[in-house]
Amino acid sequence: MSKHWYDQQTIYQIYPKSFNDSNHDGIGDIPGITAKVPYLKQLGVTTLWLNPIYQSPQVDNGYDVSDYYQVDPSLGTMADVETLIKVVHEHGMHLIFDFVLNHTSDQHPWFQQAVADPHSKYRDYYLWQDPAADGGRPNNWGSFFGGSVWDKDPAGGDQYYFHLFDKRMPDLNWTNPAVQQAMRDVAEFWVEKGIDGLRLDAFIHLAKADFRQMYPSQSGDSTPIISDMFYAHLPKVHQYLHDFVAAIKANHPETYIVGEASSADPHLMVDYTTPGTDECDQVITFRTFADDNSNDDPSFSDMFQPRPMDVTAYKQHTVGIQAALADTSLPTLYWNNHDMARVATRYGDANYPKQSAKALATALYLQRGTPIIYYGEELGLTNIRYQKLADFEDQTVPTFVKSAQAAGKTMPEIMTMLNKTHKMAGRGPMQWDSSTYHGFSDHLPWKHGQTDQMNAADEIDDEDSIYNYYRQLLQLKRQAPFTDGQFIMLGSNDQLFTYLIDDGTEQAAIICNLSSEMQYYTLPFAGDATLLAQGGASCTERQVTLPAWSSIVVSPRTTVSA
Incomplete structure (x- = not known):
């Protein structure tokens, strides 16, 4: 394989709202990240990955973009971003941005115009479909966020629009060349600003099957059913991806492209990362993980039931990916991200918190591949513990609660399960020191709950800390034979x-x-x-x-x- 700067990197994922608050409003921001670049350099990080920082109504914490060319005011300004880029590069590091290309916010001017004027060119920027013969939704496809992928035209028209995620996040129509060009223009804007790469969010969903297809069910009714076969990994994804990446790399050949291919098996990972195809340099799959569900309680929904790791199955997944990618690309190595519980809570051992964090890191990060460390993981940071269901911001949670209550579970028991497994419990504020709100802010944080007491200041001073072990591990990673x-x-x-x-x-x-x-x-x-x-x-x-x-x-x- 040819050598690029990104062949030897350690990525650190930052959830901007939760990393460091510089302006005392309880929300992390861009200047707060800039202030901590020396900390990340000392840790051994080479690349920063920021979750979306674009202007957004924050329905899905930035993944609902209303203006790709503006920074969300809660996070800072364009000048703040330019300063961050400068400081990162001055430290000999790289910066990549999350790039949301499957959908926008319903507040984006494109969608607003599409709704206001059905004859506008922007109508074709999104996916619209006439009702079924019975006047109902076009098909029974299910949204990842619950319910149907179809919602009625907000202007009161007969048509439905498609949203694979929240109904306030309509999917873009990638069959439209104007959409493809518009998204390339956005990417080019940010690469010209000086960022070094893009993490392509949900790119595997850019192509959709014929909307007349119904998913067969025993009931034969229109109950929405989630099925990747209709909107994941379809052949046209490769063409869309190639055209997008090739256009960027034509002018900026060293731009790093990592794609979120959440449901990709090893063979699909090879397809998306084969050198010379101008698709992804690497992909992130969720199929590395393996949970032991043998002790699940069958009397209620398994959606948020805590599970230990199935070590044998995890080893099988690992060797399958490593064998498939051995001559193609580097695997991405991660234990957690913003879409799941923290590893210290999910797989760590509360009786051996320090040792289990170190063992898990050793098992993963010395493998062939690129480490991606989730902010706070280097401290052994655990999930925060919420007191209210609303803190999870998830419309699937009430369904789980109803199911668990019907099985006789109490609300304290249900909250314990949710706090151990839910992704929002893994998005708590970074813990910098032992002061109020752990030094993240002097204001009540945007996400607040009970926390364990680990913090960066104490761990930096403790030679036996998880933080200092991560430093040693990442130093070793930069040596032969690793x-x-x-x-x-x-x-x-x-x-x-x-x-x-x-x-x-x-x-x-x-x-x-x-x-x-x-x-x-x-x-x-x-x-x-x-x-x-x-x-x-x-x-x-x-x-x-x-x-x-x-x-x-x-x-x-x-x-x-x-």
């Missing part, structure tokens, strides 16, 4: 995650105990150098001893002093 090595899954029991990184000259074995029980492992070689260890893990010749949630990185290479 820079160019291949991933080899080693055999082990269902409590261990074990693999080899081999670049043809040097190799290292990574042995992680993902359980609270003592484990033992026999290396494929005699260990000569321990490159990194935590939790009391040790190696003698080929024998590795691993206390609860410990991990060790061992190399047969003899370390020679300079």
